[in-house]
């Protein structure tokens with residue numbers, strides 16, 4: 001299977017989870033400014049034009065970060081990256097994935113995306129970055145309270161939503177939000193940052209796009 005990604009983008013979450021899952025996969029980098037990848041126009045492959053996308057071995061293309069994370073977790077049930085389908089715990093894990101997708105991820109994404117002058121995923125303008133901080137901070141307050149006494153979102157074990165939350169916290173840091181304001185989130189971030197799946201994913205992806213118009 002092939003994960004289409006951009007450095008530091010939301011695709012980092014499935015990248016981390018693929019490594020936690022121990023599944024074999026290849027990576028293909030997408031230039032979000034030009035929508036090109038090694039074989040040409042990325043939009044011919046993924047008509048949505050964004051990452052992540054996961055090309056399965058049967059030729060099927062999966063999109064939407066939260067769904068790709070579920071698919072990865074379900075390939076390796078023995079790793080408990082999500083609770084079993086149908087269990088009450090599964091629905092709570094899905095609650096987290098949906099919250100991260102719609103309340104965090106979506107509020108971080110710049111309205112300037114889709115080829116605008118500041119195109120990519122985080123705003124490159126001061127005004128846009130300030131707006132993002134205003135929208136995201138109260139959501140991070142809430143997550144911080146939920147994380148009290150927990151090592152990971154589900155308790156003591158890493159699961160799919162953790163990979164997603166970690167990636168969102170890298171974005172918070174890039175936008176100048178001081179994670180030490182949220183003690184539980186800072187602890188969680190430090191814990192995740194030490195996991196080999198995370199250090200490997202970050203090292204391979206390299207630095208994300210710059211946050212200035214010139215970048």
Ligand SMILES: N[C@@H](CCC(=O)N[C@@H](CS)C(=O)NCC(=O)O)C(=O)O
Nearest residue numbers: 009010032050051064065113114121
């Ligand atoms: N709804 C999508 C959103 C994905 C998304 O926002 N991707 C960003 C990177 S984090 C992107 O590729 N932006 C470039 C573009 O939209 O052209 C998901 O949940 O996967």
